[in-house]
Amino acid sequence: MYLTQPIPASPASTGARIKAYFAQTRLSLLVRSPIALISALVLIALVLIALIGAPLALETANFQSLRLRFFPPFSLEHGWIYVLGADGLGRSMLAQLIVGARTSFIVAGAAVGLAAVVGTSIGMISGFVGGWVDAALMRVSDIIVTVPSLLLALAVLFVLEPSIFNLVAVLAVSRLPIYLRVARAQTLELRERVFVEASRAIGATNLRIIWRDIRPLVLPTVMTVSMLELASVMLAAAGLSFLGVGLQRPDVDWGTIVSEGREYLTRAWWATVFPGMAIVITALAANFLSNWLRASGDPLQAGALAAATARQEDALK
Amino acid sequence: MTAAAKIMQQPGEALIEIHDLTVQFRTAGRAINAVRGIDLSIGPGESVAILGESGSGKSVTGKAVMGLINAPGKVSGSVRFAGRELVGLSETELQDVRGPGLAMVFQDSLDALNPVFSVGEQIMEILMVRLGWSREKSRAEAISLMQQVGIDSAEKRLSSYPHQFSGGMRQRICIAMAIALKPQLLIADEPTTALDVTVQAGILKLIAKLQRESGMALLFVTHDLAVARQVASYLVVMYAGRIVERGPIDALYARPAHPYTRALLNSNPGSVSHWSQLHPISGNPPDKTMVFTGCAFADRCPRAVSRCRAEAPALRQVAPGRDSRCHFAEELLDAH
Numbered sequence: 001m002y003l004t005q006p007i008p009a010s011p012a013s014t015g016a017r018i019k020a021y022f023a024q025t026r027l028s029l030l031v032r033s034p035i036a037l038i039s040a041l042v043l044i045a046l047v048l049i050a051l052i053g054a055p056l057a058l059e060t061a062n063f064q065s066l067r068l069r070f071f072p073p074f075s076l077e078h079g080w081i082y083v084l085g086a087d088g089l090g091r092s093m094l095a096q097l098i099v100g101a102r103t104s105f106i107v108a109g110a111a112v113g114l115a116a117v118v119g120t121s122i123g124m125i126s127g128f129v130g131g132w133v134d135a136a137l138m139r140v141s142d143i144i145v146t147v148p149s150l151l152l153a154l155a156v157l158f159v160l161e162p163s164i165f166n167l168v169a170v171l172a173v174s175r176l177p178i179y180l181r182v183a184r185a186q187t188l189e190l191r192e193r194v195f196v197e198a199s200r201a202i203g204a205t206n207l208r209i210i211w212r213d214i215r216p217l218v219l220p221t222v223m224t225v226s227m228l229e230l231a232s233v234m235l236a237a238a239g240l241s242f243l244g245v246g247l248q249r250p251d252v253d254w255g256t257i258v259s260e261g262r263e264y265l266t267r268a269w270w271a272t273v274f275p276g277m278a279i280v281i282t283a284l285a286a287n288f289l290s291n292w293l294r295a296s297g298d299p300l301q302a303g304a305l306a307a308a309t310a311r312q313e314d315a316l317k
Numbered sequence: 318m319t320a321a322a323k324i325m326q327q328p329g330e331a332l333i334e335i336h337d338l339t340v341q342f343r344t345a346g347r348a349i350n351a352v353r354g355i356d357l358s359i360g361p362g363e364s365v366a367i368l369g370e371s372g373s374g375k376s377v378t379g380k381a382v383m384g385l386i387n388a389p390g391k392v393s394g395s396v397r398f399a400g401r402e403l404v405g406l407s408e409t410e411l412q413d414v415r416g417p418g419l420a421m422v423f424q425d426s427l428d429a430l431n432p433v434f435s436v437g438e439q440i441m442e443i444l445m446v447r448l449g450w451s452r453e454k455s456r457a458e459a460i461s462l463m464q465q466v467g468i469d470s471a472e473k474r475l476s477s478y479p480h481q482f483s484g485g486m487r488q489r490i491c492i493a494m495a496i497a498l499k500p501q502l503l504i505a506d507e508p509t510t511a512l513d514v515t516v517q518a519g520i521l522k523l524i525a526k527l528q529r530e531s532g533m534a535l536l537f538v539t540h541d542l543a544v545a546r547q548v549a550s551y552l553v554v555m556y557a558g559r560i561v562e563r564g565p566i567d568a569l570y571a572r573p574a575h576p577y578t579r580a581l582l583n584s585n586p587g588s589v590s591h592w593s594q595l596h597p598i599s600g601n602p603p604d605k606t607m608v609f610t611g612c613a614f615a616d617r618c619p620r621a622v623s624r625c626r627a628e629a630p631a632l633r634q635v636a637p638g639r640d641s642r643c644h645f646a647e648e649l650l651d652a653h
Binding site: 131193194195197198199200201202203204205206208212213216217297298299 | 383385388408409411412413414415416417419420421423425428429430431432433434435442443446447478480491494495497498
């Protein structure tokens with residue numbers, strides 16, 4: 001069924017109305033595209049684990065035991081919590097991953113979200129207004145790009161004290177230019193389109209044009225970029241933690257676990273591989289989902305998506 | 318020039334008065350003169366067509382009236398709309414005039430609608446934002462507007478997206494959006510150029526009908542003589558950024574008073590019975606960076622004499638209600 005079919009004017013029953021609404025929303029498409037559905041479920045599961053599991057696993061994650069030092073994975077000898085092995089201090093990998101999930105999501109999510117919202121807004125304004133405003137904003141962005149982000153973060157976090165809030169702020173600022181440039185480049189193209197001129201011709205304000213004509217068309221690209229950024233921000237946060245200006249124990253995120261495990265990579269691969277895999281899985285799921293969101297958010301592509309899904313289903317029959 | 322314009326239309330009645338409008342684009346040290354001084358006034362409910370070939374400045378004129386010329390374009394002269402000077406107004410001040418005062422339909426109808434919102438949403442937004450109407454009231458009006466522009470089962474089509482409409486249908490929706498605020502003057506910039514000939518006729522009929530019924534004035538920009546005749550009663554012929562001839566459209570058709578208009582008529586496939594009778598205008602339109610000492614059309618004109626290259630003709634009245642920018646306009650008129 002096509003996304004764009006109109007809702008029947010007066011459905012017979014509530015059930016029919018819900019059904020019609022369901023058919024119209026993207027949800028019905030999501031359910032029928034396996035990769036997107038799996039990705040969505042993986043992300044939901046991870047978020048739930050982070051929210052519910054982290055408080056429960058916190059104590060276990062910090063419990064050290066020399067007896068369990070480099071305890072190998074896939075053994076239930078010491079209970080299921082050690083199924084993914086233990087690190088150099090005998091701390092349960094599984095428990096640490098659960099606790100780290102929460103911090104990773106908060107830090108990376110907040111940094112990416114902040115950078116995306118602020119960067120896109122500035123980028124759209126910069127591209128739309130043009131002139132000296134554009135030139136000034138782009139030079140500021142150039143300065144941020146020129147300063148190595150690690151150096152910037154080190155300097156800032158050295159002066160301010162390392163905390164989750166400061167970490168998020170520093171990561172967001174250093175990632176800002178990507179969104180700024182993407183949004184600006186798209187805006188430059190979009191503002192020359194006829195429908196933008198038509199909006200002006202009917203008396204729309206600049207703010208309205210940016211919000212209604214430009215933002216919806218810039219958003220899919222920005223969303224794809226931010227999903228790609230999610231993984232690299234997680235790793236950047238880990239790098240800072242490794243250098244001692246990021247998160248400090250007992251705070252822990254996936255990146256911290258990776259960088260700690262790196263020291264004994266040859267003896268205990270699991271201390272690096274499992275948190276690394278967690279980052280990869282999250283990033284992959286986010287990417288697949290964002291890809292699908294982009295396609296289904298575009299009325300033109302959504303039609304094609306729906307048609308392709310319908311064809312696949314017909315072929316299976 | 319203005320004197321001639323005032324003979325045609327009484328100044329007190331004019332809805333829009335354009336005086337010495339020039340548009341110049343300055344790029345990389347070169348000045349491109351798109352419009353080189355235009356005088357024109359349109360009264361309420363009048364329908365005027367601007368005719369010209371590519372690069373004659375006809376579209377730029379339409380956009381300049383709307384205030385849609387972007388940097389590096391520079392507009393000078395005067396555009397008085399309903400007693401208010403539009404040239405030099407800020408973007409914010411222009412926003413009040415656009416919509417209920419002036420509205421525009423564009424050539425590229427395929428791109429003139431936002432692809433990510435349904436057409437109903439886009440029509441309703443105009444009404445909700447500009448008139449402060451409720452969603453329900455705007456929806457009813459949007460349906461009525463879509464019916465007015467000839468879209469079948471408008472209520473169903475309200476939730477369709479632009480890509481689900483054909484080019485002609487999209488242009489109809491653009492027209493619906495343009496007339497949503499009941500403009501006093503509709504500027505149509507080659508609204509049928511991107512469309513099939515069969516669809517074109519329908520759109521022209523629609524514009525003529527809407528103009529007749531609503532009493533709005535129409536400024537129709539086109540390069541097609543036949544199209545101009547279907548919607549307008551008054552014709553303005555432009556060449557190299559200037560008006561070369563103007564007058565009631567039928568009179569102009571029957572007896573052109575400028576060699577360029579005459580050449581246009583002779584090069585129109587619709588007006589001859591066999592292709593061998595077609596006479597394309599030789600040469601190309603002049604460079605827009607040029608400054609003329611004589612007549613801009615002299616190089617392509619079959620009648621050009623040395624006077625044409627030395628002395629620039631003024632736009633002057635050559636017969637009642639007829640203006641021409643040619644030294645030999647009277648001879649041309651008599652020749653018919």
